[in-house]
Amino acid sequence: MFTGLSAFPHTPLRDDRFDEAAYARLLERLTVAGVDSITALGSTGSYMYLDRDERRRAARAAVQHADSVPVIVGIGALRTSQVQTLADDAQEAGASAVLLAPVTYQALGDDEVVGLFEDVTAGLSVPLVVYDNPGTTHVTFADDLYRRIATLPHVASIKIPGVPADAAGAAARVQAIRDHIPATVTVGVSGDSTAATGLSAGCDAWYSVIGGTLPAPALRITRAALSGDHAAASAESAGLGPLWALFAEHGSYRVTAAIAEHLGLVAPDSLPRPVQGLGAAARAHAAQVVDELRLAD
C-alpha cells in the first residue's frame, strides 16, 4: 500500500459545504486509472479547513468510492486529543491507513512532535504515514527526528518534501533518510515536479497532488520510474513542465482545484474561504496547459 502512486484528491466544496457527488467523481477517475492508493484529506484535500463531521463524511465517501484501492486518511489537527478522535473516525470509516502531519500554531520542539506521534500511534490499529510538509506545518524534520518517529509502532512510510533536482543529489538524500529509518518503512516523495527524480533515486512511492486529479500522466511517470526506465520517467515529467511552472507560481493547491473546476469535475469556487481560487488569467493558463498537453485523457 505504501509504494507506487498515492493520489491525493481535492475535497471539493459547493457553497462552502462538502460536495460528496463531486468527490465521488474525482475518486472514480482514480480507481478507473488504477492508482495504487488514494490519500483522502491530505493538504490537497483541504483537511485542516474541514470540521470533524465533514472529515468523517469525506473519509466514508472515499472508502465507499475507492472500490478495492486502499484509502489512507489524513488525521492532522492542532491538538493531540483531536487527532486521536479523527484517527478513531478514520478507522471506523474503513481507512486502510492514516496520514499525520505535526500541524502547529505555537511552534513545537522535537520532543513535542515525537510525543504527538507516540500518543497517536499508541491507539492505532492501522499503519501510519508520517507527513513531512514544512511549507504548511512550519516543522523541520531533521534526519534524527525521522529516526525517532519511524521506529514507533504502526509507522509504515514517510512522505518527504521534494528531493534535489540532480540525480546524484536526490539519491544521496534518499539514502541519508534510509540510513536513519527501519528497512520496513517506505519513503515517498512529494513535490510533484521532483517526483520522477525522487522515484528514480530510490523512493518507493509518490504522494502526489496532481495524481489526485490527473492520474494518467502521474501513473506514466510512476510506472516508468519504478520499472527502471528513468529516462522515460524524466521525459514524461519534463513534458509536464508548463504544469510545474504553474505550481511554482501559484502553488499546487490552487492550481489543482482550478483544473478540477475547468474539467467540470467539481463546482466553481470549490476551495474553502479565505483561500481564493486562481485569478482569471492564471485560470485560463491552467486550462490551456491541461488541454494542450491532453492531461485529462
Add this chain to the structure above:
Amino acid sequence: MFTGLSAFPHTPLRDDRFDEAAYARLLERLTVAGVDSITALGSTGSYMYLDRDERRRAARAAVQHADSVPVIVGIGALRTSQVQTLADDAQEAGASAVLLAPVTYQALGDDEVVGLFEDVTAGLSVPLVVYDNPGTTHVTFADDLYRRIATLPHVASIKIPGVPADAAGAAARVQAIRDHIPATVTVGVSGDSTAATGLSAGCDAWYSVIGGTLPAPALRITRAALSGDHAAASAESAGLGPLWALFAEHGSYRVTAAIAEHLGLVAPDSLPRPVQGLGAAARAHAAQVVDELRLAD
C-alpha cells in the same frame, strides 16, 4: 475599551478539558487588579486548540466573571465560515469586541487576508481588533495591509508585534502605522518585553500576555507610560528583565502557563498536548523569578 492594559488570560485545561473553575480564578485576579479590558481566547488563551463548544464556554465564563470589565474574544480559525460562527457565538456570549488573526495552513495572499476581514466584519455588531501575530500565523502585515483592513467597518484597534527597542525607532514605527490607518483606530503593542517602549512611543494599548496572569506589574508599566512617566515605565520593565529572558528562551506561552501552575491558580499540565509545559529546570527558574521579584503580589 481599546486603550490601556488588555490582559490575555491562559485558558487552563485539566486532564485535557477546559477547567472553568481555574479560569474563573484567573479572571477574578484581573478584575480585582483593575485591568482595562480582558481578551479571552488569544494565543495565550490557546484559542486555536479549543473546539467550538470549549470556546463558547470560555467566552461565556469570561463575560460572566469579568464583572464590568469589557471582554474581547478571539475568533480566529482557518476557514472564514468557522470564524463567522465563532463571531456569532462570541457576540451571543456577551463579548464587547472580537479579536481576529488571519490564521493560515495554506499561505494566504494579501487579497485573501483582506477578504477574510471583509467577510467577517460584514456580519459583526461589535468592534474588531486586528491581530497581527506573525510568529503563529506566518502572515506578514505590510503597512498597506494595515491600511486596507483598518478602514473596514467595525475595525477599532490593531494589535501589533513588538516595536524596536530604541525610543526613536519605536516612535517612528508607531507613527508609520498611524499614517496608514484612520485616527479612530487605536494601536496596541504586544511582545511584552517591548511594551513599556511601545506605550511610551505612542501606542494606546498593551495587549499583554503577562498581564493575564500577573496583572499588577503590567498595570504599573501601563499606568506609568500612559501618564507620561516614561522613565518609571522603563524602570518597571527593566525590573522584569529575568522574566523577559525566560520569555525569550522558552516563549511567553509556556512560561505563563508554568507561572499560573506555580501559583496554584491552575492545575499542573494545563496546556493542550502536543504542547508540553516547561521542563523541570526552566519551571523552577520561572518560579524563582516570580517569587524573588514578588510578581504575584
